[in-house]
Amino acid sequence: MSITQLQAAGRKVGEIPRPIPAPTYLPGPDEMPVDFEQDRPETEPDLNASYRAKADNTYSNIAGPKGDFAIATLEELGFSVPATTPHRGGESIALKRLEDIFLNEEYAATFQKPNTSPTAFEPQSTTLLSPMLHFGALSPRLFYWKAQDLAEKYFQWASKPPESLTGQLLFRDMFFAAQAAIGSPFAQTLDNAYCRFIPWHLPSKVGTKEIGDGAISGEYHIDSPLAETWFKRWKLGMTGFPFVDALMRQLRAEGWIHHLGRHMVACFLTRGGCYVHWERGAEVFEELLIDHEPACNAGNWQWVSCSAFYSQHFRCYSPVAFGQRWDKEGEFIRKWVPELKDLDKKFIYEPWTAWKTTLSEAGVKIEGDGLHGQIDGTYPAPMFNFKERRSVCIAAMKRAYSIGLHGDDDKMKNGAWKKLFDEAGETEMEGSIFRWKPRQLIRSQSTVPEEGPMDRYVKKVKR
Numbered sequence: 001m002s003i004t005q006l007q008a009a010g011r012k013v014g015e016i017p018r019p020i021p022a023p024t025y026l027p028g029p030d031e032m033p034v035d036f037e038q039d040r041p042e043t044e045p046d047l048n049a050s051y052r053a054k055a056d057n058t059y060s061n062i063a064g065p066k067g068d069f070a071i072a073t074l075e076e077l078g079f080s081v082p083a084t085t086p087h088r089g090g091e092s093i094a095l096k097r098l099e100d101i102f103l104n105e106e107y108a109a110t111f112q113k114p115n116t117s118p119t120a121f122e123p124q125s126t127t128l129l130s131p132m133l134h135f136g137a138l139s140p141r142l143f144y145w146k147a148q149d150l151a152e153k154y155f156q157w158a159s160k161p162p163e164s165l166t167g168q169l170l171f172r173d174m175f176f177a178a179q180a181a182i183g184s185p186f187a188q189t190l191d192n193a194y195c196r197f198i199p200w201h202l203p204s205k206v207g208t209k210e211i212g213d214g215a216i217s218g219e220y221h222i223d224s225p226l227a228e229t230w231f232k233r234w235k236l237g238m239t240g241f242p243f244v245d246a247l248m249r250q251l252r253a254e255g256w257i258h259h260l261g262r263h264m265v266a267c268f269l270t271r272g273g274c275y276v277h278w279e280r281g282a283e284v285f286e287e288l289l290i291d292h293e294p295a296c297n298a299g300n301w302q303w304v305s306c307s308a309f310y311s312q313h314f315r316c317y318s319p320v321a322f323g324q325r326w327d328k329e330g331e332f333i334r335k336w337v338p339e340l341k342d343l344d345k346k347f348i349y350e351p352w353t354a355w356k357t358t359l360s361e362a363g364v365k366i367e368g369d370g371l372h373g374q375i376d377g378t379y380p381a382p383m384f385n386f387k388e389r390r391s392v393c394i395a396a397m398k399r400a401y402s403i404g405l406h407g408d409d410d411k412m413k414n415g416a417w418k419k420l421f422d423e424a425g426e427t428e429m430e431g432s433i434f435r436w437k438p439r440q441l442i443r444s445q446s447t448v449p450e451e452g453p454m455d456r457y458v459k460k461v462k463r
């Protein structure tokens with residue numbers, strides 16, 4: 001599905017209605033007694049269980065723990081630690097933010113998504129209205145008509161979909177429409193006729209008694225211990241690639257990262273580095289995003305992993321060059337990876353290329369594997385040689401595209417895919433183990449050969 005198809009369908013449906021005015025009065029719980037049976041929502045799997053100190057009692061009463069329909073506090077949800085995100089919810093904040101965005105008519109009318117920056121913080125470069133839309137604190141129609149009225153006012157200068165603000169809302173609707181067409185298989189590869197089958201590492205386990213045979217279960221097979229390690233390091237922001245780690249740490253602390261940042265980390269986990277299943281990444285986003293929206297999350301993961309919607313699998317994001325394009329000084333990394341805050345901008349995106357003396361002058365110790373006993377103030381070496389992994393992934397994607405299976409194909413379901421991929425020749429190897437050694441200054445910097453220590457210490461391991 002594409003934006004153009006959605007626009008064509010939209011024209012048949014007719015003009016988007018303007019939002020209706022807000023009610024001037026709402027009855028309180030005393031005036032409107034709740035006299036119907038409460039449908040208790042599913043509480044398993046409880047992805048937050050490990051963070052709870054006490055039981056979640058928010059469902060003990062339909063009107064909430066205090067009977068006042070108020071949003072549950074973190075304490076009522078069973079958490080003992082305060083929220084780390086600075087982003088706050090609620091309609092008043094949503095409407096104020098919307099108003100502020102449209103007060104700057106030039107920003108809103110000429111908004112072009114590809115020109116916004118994934119490294120901008122305080123303030124971010126996009127609207128940050130996604131959590132508000134998700135929780136229903138902001139009407140998408142109100143947002144749309146604000147943007148559309150402005151686009152009409154500045155018709156000649158205004159940006160157009162898909163880059164404009166109305167274009168962003170179209171993407172949202174596109175993923176909702178795609179999900180509506182096929183239902184729950186949209187969130188997985190299995191039984192999804194539009195999603196390419198790619199034999200990623202860490203594939204989902206399928207079907208449990210509770211959720212039925214055709215659904216993924218939230219659990220996965222560890223087909224490669226190395227890929228499992230990469231996945232865990234990615235999740236923690238400990239990959240040894242500072243730009244990826246900064247984004248993953250921002251996601252964990254704040255629950256929101258810029259769209260292009262999401263592209264960077266999703267590409268890195270899937271077709272541009274780890275070759276790990278997009279469903280693993282989508283689950284982590286589901287756990288950490290404050291704007292988690294099932295259709296938008298699954299749809300965008302399929303897009304970025306080139307499983308559906310987008311197919312230019314030979315174009316990968318570099319964890320070094322992509323960030324540098326937006327933030328040459330590395331300020332974003334300095335904020336989120338404080339271990340590297342004093343490192344010269346020349347090395348901040350790739351500290352493993354710095355001289356031993358440069359590292360020690362900046363107080364940087366490259367040490368540890370990012371998982372076990374990472375000592376405070378140390379930062380791990382990169383978990384693989386990115387250039388090598390990129391080539392391996394591109395070759396593997398090319399093979400998967402030429403075989404051309406999709407999620408509803410019998411060969412995918414009965415395991416016959418393995419033979420097809422073996423016959424096509426193995427191109428996806430388990431990866432390279434990178435053993436970092438500090439770069440010693442033995443000659444003047446200018447006479448040291450181009451090849452860095454990373455290239456020299458790469459070891460290929462066949463699966």
Ligand SMILES: Cc1cc2nc3c(=O)[nH]c(=O)nc-3n(C[C@H](O)[C@H](O)[C@H](O)COP(=O)(O)OP(=O)(O)OC[C@H]3O[C@@H](n4cnc5c(N)ncnc54)[C@H](O)[C@@H]3O)c2cc1C
Binds near residue numbers: 134171
């Ligand atoms: C791997 C991945 C996972 C994602 N998961 C989610 C998710 O769970 N929930 C979610 O709302 N968005 C998701 N997105 C889309 C997008 O990144 C966010 O909507 C956007 O970054 C939110 O920030 P904003 O409100 O400042 O966006 P703006 O650029 O200001 O856009 C305005 C609104 O348009 C909508 N929008 C913009 N881009 C997209 C898009 N590509 N897909 C769908 N809607 C879009 C959002 O509702 C957003 O609030 C994901 C993107 C990627 C690459």
